Amino acid sequence: MLISSLIFIYGFLPFCLLAAWMLPSPRQQNRLLLLASLLFYAWGSPADLILLLCLSSFVWAISLLMDLPSSSERRRHLLCICAVVGLLIVLGLFKYSSFILRQLGLAFGFSPPQLRWFLPPGLSFYSFRLLSYILDLYKKRIRPQYRWSAFILYTAFFPQVTAGPIMRYEQFNRQLQHRDMSQAKLIAGISRFLVGLSKKVLLADRLSPIVNQIMGAASFNNLSRGEALWGLIGFTLQIYLDFSGYSDMAIGLGRMFGFSTPENFNYPYVARSVTDFWRRWHISLSSFFRDYVYIPLGGNRRHQLLNLLLVWSLTGLWHGADWNFILWGLYYFLFLILEKKLWKEQIEAAPRWVSSLYTVSIATGGWLLFYFSDFRLAGQFIYHLFSFSVPLINDPGLTTILNNLVLYVASALVCLPLLPRLEVWLHKKGVYLPRLALPSITTGPRQLSVQLGGSRAWPLLLTGWHLLLLFLCTAALAGSSYQPFLYFKF
């Protein structure tokens, strides 16, 4: 079940919220959330839940063994390795085995068998959550969770199980016992969920067919340079809105049940450098690699280049099992090195718009590598972007651009930190704007609760905004379900 689907919004969510409302204590709610999470995850394929339960129980059991008073450092070390290797083997088996077999087939000239298993939903995310738990425990940053049910809830927490953010155990566990379940927080959660849903279904899902029409075409024969660029810009917008929309929804849902989830995106397209970009893009993943790979390897103290190379190859590989993802990771490795060694100062000295334009151009180029797993197609597309023998624009291209101009402008505006700016500005004027966009990074965590002081019009406005977004999203979801056939399919 997708958290952006009609069955979630009108089937799963209202009953969850109603039940949560009837069970006010965190303890009772935790039970409810566990039940809901297991149901949510088992929904599409109960077999996947078995894998999740087995993996979590495996890690949980190891964590208890590690915590035994009799456990020596050596034993803890071995147990930790055992857990990490176990997790990586399962992840590798489901995610990378067909890629590896394909490469072996090419190298040794046999035709690789077609594997019939699919990546269970969210495995990349929840296995990283388990990894962070076991590594934190090994480093004695946390105490183990003795209660199996609480540990399963950490792995399977439904807002985050399929697409993150990769929340650390420490943050989660703290809130499992004590959390602020105020109505203000519920409202903040609703706002955030609807903003995320709108980013996904009103913008990203509408960009998707345009991008596929341009970049996913069987041939680029009639493609002009302008339209090619338009497609690539569309993909740049789509991937951010889709992913950050999903994170917004997860954060919003968590907040509805009283959980504060760390931010996963912080307006990455206004970053001032590639280094800055990766502090703002998929924050929970980059901080995972920083804390569990880069720093343990020696960080910037010992063979930094090698560490970076490894981290960025892994980052690429995490996104998908194909060469283009690895190349995409290495592409960032290259720019990060260049920034560190060559033009760090120039970028810092440049005007804001220049450095942001520089960053967003590099990110856009990266998405080109990300999109095409077929290098031949990527090459042809690059040719159509840059070659002067390709027309700058033609009539179909112009129609595509003009048709979608409003959508693109709206999408681009959402990528800019306009609402937080407005919020800060109004705040200075003494107006407390309910946190419409709600990325709490810009103004700090102290103001997490919704402030409804001041004018009476705000609650009304905010409610109107909620209902408008809900209506538009429902219409868009209905519209995308519209599936006409040429002939009767009765």
Add this chain to the structure above:
Amino acid sequence: MKQHHEDWMIAAFILPLLLFACLYLWLPAQSVSRLEKRSLQQRPAFSLTALWNGDLAGQWEQYYTDQLPFRQLFIQTDQLLSSRAQTLLGLNQEQFVHRKADADLGKGENLGTQGKTLLSFPDEISASSAPAAGMSSDESSQAPPEPEPTEATQDTTDTQASLTELTLPDEDAYKADNGILISGDRAMEIFYSSDTVDQAYAAVVNRLKDISGKARVINMLVPISSAFYAPADYRSGSSDQATVIPQIYSLISDQVIKVDAYSALLPHINEYIYFRTDHHWTQLGAYYAYQALAEASGNTPVSLEDCISGQVDGSFLGTLYAWSGQVQALQSEPDYVDYWYPDVSVQGYIYNDSSMTEGYSCELVKTDTSADNKYLAFIEGDHGLSRFSSSHQNNRSILVIKESYGNALIPFLTQNYENVYVFDPRQMTLSLADFISDHQIDDVLMVNYSQIIGNREWLNSLTESLNE
């Protein structure tokens, strides 16, 4: 006071969700969506197997999608808003819409045989030498002994024995996402082809010639409306039907008569020759192509003045309206169907299978159809095999191999042929070689709209009948 605010703010979000959650469970499920032409998901029945393999979840998700309360209202709102967004700045005259239709051509569409009396034609058996595919075993057991094979049969079976099985290129070659262009109040499909699919189409026509024995083979590729009405850039290169059709003809054997429908239609583009909201041509368009066909095949075309004419009851919004997601601009000018048919007495039948022993009567033009798709008026839509026998007893027979574009053309052919056999390969497989010889077909006409070149499913069905 603040608390009070928060209560109703939460209620304002949760109550609509709960209301809809209840409506889903309470409202009776809709069974079909007429506009989408599909049945809607009903409340799934529980089974452990379905639960385990995820089917149950998928069906419930589909149920929530299909049975959304006020779904049509939401769809129209969505369409209105995206249309407005596309044209908001007033910069663009055209809208290019991602196609919302399933690309497969399915089984064709027809008015059905409900309420018709099943007729038997025992005499037909003698005309058919071999029990053909699609015939049940007890029917074949009643068949009289096979007649002596005629000379023609001998010819074709010999030829066919020497032919290797015809195969089409892989599906990948047919992958093309053709959007729909809306220019003013007219919607058009964008044509697309490639060398691979062009060659494959030509190979199918050549094969038809190979198995047709002494019968003449005529091929007519009809351009779709974008050939005439789309802005120039939408009809260049591999999208230019004016170039692609002759190119394909050049790949087809000289023994096949090729009809230039493009040039026949070109002088008439200011007339109502294509529907604006549907992917078909009008019968007037079909008439101009028929004139060219008659000329190329040495027949005298009937003139429109000599035909009985009229208009099918009611207007309609066609397939392109549905596929484009109900674009508003099309709604204001619905299409209508004018018809003509020669003033001769015609008996029409739809057959259950290729033995032609059982079937139903069929009208050449059904002027009072209640179907949404008014184009179905012509020969009652797509049937596997049908036959129209006219009172012009000239002893000439034609077999028309077609998809729905052919339907509007059939009425005119009854002027020139005593027997018009109509075959749509999607609904029936028959041995074309045998059929052509058994029914002493003089002319075999393969008429297609240009999109068929890129339609593997239709070509594949035909290939099966060619290989039989």
